[in-house]
Amino acid sequence: MKTLTLMQAINEALLEEMERDPNSVYFGEDVAAMSGAFGATAGLLDRFGPDRVFDTPIAEATIAGAALGMALAGLTPITEFSFADFVGIAFDEIYNKLGKWNWMHGCCFKIPVTIRLPVGALAGSGPEHSQSPQALFMHSQGLYVAVPSNACDAKGLLKTAIRDPNPVLFFEHKLLYGMPGEVPEEEYTIPFGVADVKREGSDVTIVATSMQVLTALNAANMLAAEGIEAEVIDPRTLIPLDRKAILDSVRKTGRVVIVHEEPKTGGTGAELAAIIAEEAFFDLAAPIKRVGSADTPIPQSIFLEMEYKPNEEKVMAAVREVMQY
Amino acid sequence: MAEVIERDVDPARYDKDFLLLLYREMVKQRTFDENLIRLLHEGKVSGFYHSGMGQEATGAGTCASLRDDDYILYDHRGCNQMIAKGVPLDKIYGDFMGRVCGTTCGLGAGIVHVAYPELGVLGQSGTLGACFVIAAGTGYAIKVKKTEQVCVCFFGDGTAARETFHGGMNWAGLYNLPIVFYCENNEYGISTHYTKAHALKENIADRADGYGIPGYVIDGNDVLLVYEVAKEAIERARSGGGPTFIEGKTFRYRGHFEGDPALYRDQAVVDEWMEKRDAIKNYRAKLIAAGAAAEAEFDAIDADVEKQTLDAIAAAEASPMPECTRIYEGIFVEGVV
Numbered sequence: 001m002k003t004l005t006l007m008q009a010i011n012e013a014l015l016e017e018m019e020r021d022p023n024s025v026y027f028g029e030d031v032a033a034m035s036g037a038f039g040a041t042a043g044l045l046d047r048f049g050p051d052r053v054f055d056t057p058i059a060e061a062t063i064a065g066a067a068l069g070m071a072l073a074g075l076t077p078i079t080e081f082s083f084a085d086f087v088g089i090a091f092d093e094i095y096n097k098l099g100k101w102n103w104m105h106g107c108c109f110k111i112p113v114t115i116r117l118p119v120g121a122l123a124g125s126g127p128e129h130s131q132s133p134q135a136l137f138m139h140s141q142g143l144y145v146a147v148p149s150n151a152c153d154a155k156g157l158l159k160t161a162i163r164d165p166n167p168v169l170f171f172e173h174k175l176l177y178g179m180p181g182e183v184p185e186e187e188y189t190i191p192f193g194v195a196d197v198k199r200e201g202s203d204v205t206i207v208a209t210s211m212q213v214l215t216a217l218n219a220a221n222m223l224a225a226e227g228i229e230a231e232v233i234d235p236r237t238l239i240p241l242d243r244k245a246i247l248d249s250v251r252k253t254g255r256v257v258i259v260h261e262e263p264k265t266g267g268t269g270a271e272l273a274a275i276i277a278e279e280a281f282f283d284l285a286a287p288i289k290r291v292g293s294a295d296t297p298i299p300q301s302i303f304l305e306m307e308y309k310p311n312e313e314k315v316m317a318a319v320r321e322v323m324q325y
Numbered sequence: 326m327a328e329v330i331e332r333d334v335d336p337a338r339y340d341k342d343f344l345l346l347l348y349r350e351m352v353k354q355r356t357f358d359e360n361l362i363r364l365l366h367e368g369k370v371s372g373f374y375h376s377g378m379g380q381e382a383t384g385a386g387t388c389a390s391l392r393d394d395d396y397i398l399y400d401h402r403g404c405n406q407m408i409a410k411g412v413p414l415d416k417i418y419g420d421f422m423g424r425v426c427g428t429t430c431g432l433g434a435g436i437v438h439v440a441y442p443e444l445g446v447l448g449q450s451g452t453l454g455a456c457f458v459i460a461a462g463t464g465y466a467i468k469v470k471k472t473e474q475v476c477v478c479f480f481g482d483g484t485a486a487r488e489t490f491h492g493g494m495n496w497a498g499l500y501n502l503p504i505v506f507y508c509e510n511n512e513y514g515i516s517t518h519y520t521k522a523h524a525l526k527e528n529i530a531d532r533a534d535g536y537g538i539p540g541y542v543i544d545g546n547d548v549l550l551v552y553e554v555a556k557e558a559i560e561r562a563r564s565g566g567g568p569t570f571i572e573g574k575t576f577r578y579r580g581h582f583e584g585d586p587a588l589y590r591d592q593a594v595v596d597e598w599m600e601k602r603d604a605i606k607n608y609r610a611k612l613i614a615a616g617a618a619a620e621a622e623f624d625a626i627d628a629d630v631e632k633q634t635l636d637a638i639a640a641a642e643a644s645p646m647p648e649c650t651r652i653y654e655g656i657f658v659e660g661v662v
Contacts, residue, residue: 025469051469057499062458062492069462072447073396073476075469077462092452097459105440105448106429107655142656165660 002185006148007177009155010040010116014078016187017162018048024076024162026053028063037082038118038177060086064093067113068101071167076112078162083129084117084171087136098167099142110165114158120173120211120261121305127297130305132210132261134171135268138238144168144192145238149213151181153236156190163189173211173261193240197249201231204255204319207246207272208232212259212310219315228323238268246272247280254285255322259310264292286325289318327530327540327572334549336615343389344617347548349626350385351605354405356627356634357414361404361421364638365583370421372435377402379546379578382604383509384409386551387477390559394472396445396463398456400479400509401436402577403449412441414637415644424644431647445474453484457493457506464502464568475562477505477555483514485529486522494570498536503562505555506533506570509545511577516589533570545573546604576602 004012018024026044028036032055035042045053056063060081067077081087087094094115102109121130137145144166148154154172161168198213199220208216213234220230233249235242250256256276258269269290276288293309336344358378364370377384380402388409391397399406404417412428419427420434428439440448447463449456460478467474478493485508497504508529514522525531533540543554551573558569576598580587587595612618 023470025465057492057495059492059495061489062461062496065455065458065489065492066462066465066496068455069447069459069464069476070466071462072442072459073463073466073470073474075462075466093455093458096452097450097455101448101450102658103656104429104432104434104438106427106432106434106438107658108428108440108442109448110658110660144657163660165658 001182003180004151004183005178005180006151006154006172007038007040009151009181009183010158010172011042013155013158013162014041014044015047017159018044018052021076021162023074024052024078025070026078027056028080029058029082030055031080036080038174040080040116060089061093064090064098064115067115068093068097068111071111071113072109076162078114078116080116082118084119084133085128085131087117087133094143094169095137095140099140103142111167112162112165113167114161114170115168116170116172118174119171120175121298121309122174124300124302124305126300130298132171134169134238135262135266137169138268138271142167143239146170146192146236147210147238148172148236149176149210149234151179152183153190153196155183156188157192157236159189160192164192171210175211190236192237193242195233195235195242195245197231197245198234199230199232201229201253203229203253204231204257204322205249205253206230206232206257206259206315206319207235208259209235209238209268210261212261215310215312216259216315219312219319222312223316223319228319230319243275243279247276250276250280251283254283255325256284257289257291257315257318257322259291259315261293261309263295264290265295267292286322289322291315291318326526327528327533327542327570329542330550330554331544332550334547334553336549336612336617341617344612345622345626347385347389347552348605348608348612348623349630350389350409351381351548351608352627352630353634354381354384354408355605356630357404357408357417360634360638361418362583364421373582375402375436375582376577376579377405379598379603380509380511380575381405382546382548382551383479383507383573383575386548387507387555389552390556391475391477393444395474396447396476398447398460398476398478399449400456400481401453401484402481402509402511403479404436406479407439407441407446410446411444412439412446414634415640416441418638418641419644422641423646424641425647426641426644431651453480454487454489456480456484457487457489460504461493461496461502464497464504465500467503468500473563475503475505475559477507477559479507479509481514482508482510482512482519482529483517483522486514494533494536494538497568498538501567504568505558505562506568507555508570508572509575510572511575513577513581513590515581528572530570530572538568538570540570540572542572542574545575546602546607548604548608
């Protein structure tokens with residue numbers, strides 16, 4: 001094993017996969033000369049040249065639509081938006097086109113497109129550079145949605161995303177970029193639709209995604225001092241979703257708290273809670289509890305940003321509440 | 326400003342087989358269209374149909390210079406173009422009737438969502454205008470793979486107002502991509518005349534200049550002129566010379582969709598186009614006047630096309646409807662996941 005930050009792990013995945021697939025191209029705003037808004041694409045231009053790694057005009061709809069066109073003509077396009085918030089600019093191209101093009105044309109195409117999308121509140125970036133819009137795409141069809149929470153998962157999932165013949169939205173939390181983690185030395189991939197038990201426990205299941213897996217783990221460790229053993233499940237991909245792993249854990253513990261950074265209303269937790277209620281209602285000892293962000297735009301103020309999103313205290317309070325039943 | 330090309334192409338420059346091929350292609354499209362409208366009235370086809378009747382010279386003139394592996398993104402009246410590119414008629418009828426013999430294997434597709442990748446027909450989106458940016462990506466792929474293919478992006482005057490028009494044209498000019506943008510200016514975007522939807526100097530093609538792309542304005546109902554201008558653009562793209570913008574002036578005979586009485590148009594103008602500027606009628610008269618072919622030869626083509634069309638409809642009608650489970654198939658491609 002070696003220790004890499006999540007950013008380094010992503011960079012390794014890109015270098016390895018572009019080496020492996022000569023038809024792969026990487027393009028986007030400031031990704032070539034500047035190595036991207038957060039530096040994930042360092043070294044790609046030097047290694048693969050300006051045809052395969054290139055800076056584009058600032059035009060997300062064109063970037064996403066061109067990715068589809070490239071895929072239709074046999075390339076493996078990999079791209080990024082500087083901030084996931086910009087999906088709104090390219091919503092038609094992502095939601096109506098990338099996800100549906102193959103199906104609505106009779107299933108005769110492969111669309112191996114990967115779009116990297118930095119999410120999450122960070123250092124007062126404000127309402128249009130801090131959001132986590134992944135739940136929007138749980139409601140779409142034909143798009144895979146990946147939400148890694150550590151370096152090892154990020155590398156393995158990104159390699160799968162690039163190799164997969166379907167479009168993948170790859171949501172990376174900006175606060176995780178600098179987080180170190182153990183990554184295997186050898187070649188590996190992580191399949192989609194396989195959740196990971198990040199911490200085993202018997203009293204309550206915490207289903208958490210992306211950055212909030214860390215919040216959940218911190219909360220779980222503190223709850224252990226109170227005698228509460230929480231199991232932390234990380235779905236890793238929302239589409240496809242490992243329903244079985246989540247339901248098995250909920251059936252084991254009988255209690256569930258769902259934690260995510262999207263606003264609570266209509267967030268991923270809404271769908272997860274509905275699945276649990278439909279499939280495992282009589283296994284529950286307590287009502288399902290969700291911890292999401294506030295149903296507000298994200299404030300610029302760092303002080304208010306802290307209030308906006310989940311934290312350990314909010315998770316612990318939710319767990320204590322379900323433990324009272 | 327775009328160059329307005331006005332010239333009378335002498336049919337004597339082309340051999341007879343080619344001249345009659347263009348005629349056959351246009352008649353094939355017109356006959357397809359007339360029969361589709363009949364099937365709509367008979368209740369055998371559901372949904373909206375956007376007829377391309379009157380605009381046949383576009384597909385016939387342009388696709389005549391394309392290789393099988395060249396790409397097209399057809400437009401909202403694009404059955405003409407997919408037929409000209411070679412998509413079998415029974416497959417298109419099958420899509421309109423929701424039969425498994427259609428390109429969508431029973432999902433059903435009207436004017437949108439027919440794709441035929443083996444002949445480079447890449448499909449179309451119902452939210453018009455995606456063609457520009459998809460073409461940009463397709464053109465970029467050709468450039469990277471160095472395959473000397475060409476992508477022709479067809480669109481209407483209405484779609485030329487979409488934001489993606491700028492994005493696609495900008496990429497094409499910036500990266501010198503092998504794309505031919507062909508604007509079928511049939512004057513109306515639904516009910517709105519193009520002069521009321523666009524801030525223009527004179528023509529939509531004038532915009533190409535701003536992206537460093539050569540722009541031409543032609544009579545889009547003169548199939549030989551369409552052929553010559555498109556051929557030059559396609560050859561330029563194929564040889565690394567970059568994109569071209571062609572605006573073909575044409576007119577749609579029908580409403581925006583079948584059932585639209587199109588009361589927003591002046592009937593005298595419609596009559597003028599149908600009687601004096603019809604692409605098929607004029608081409609036939611021109612070839613006869615030039616002594617290139619006789620009436621009987623055109624009549625024989627008409628009859629042959631009619632038979633082929635009816636056979637295709639019969640084949641489509643004989644094809645079964647899909648199982649209900651069809652909607653669950655193919656949302657994701659089988660792959661590594």
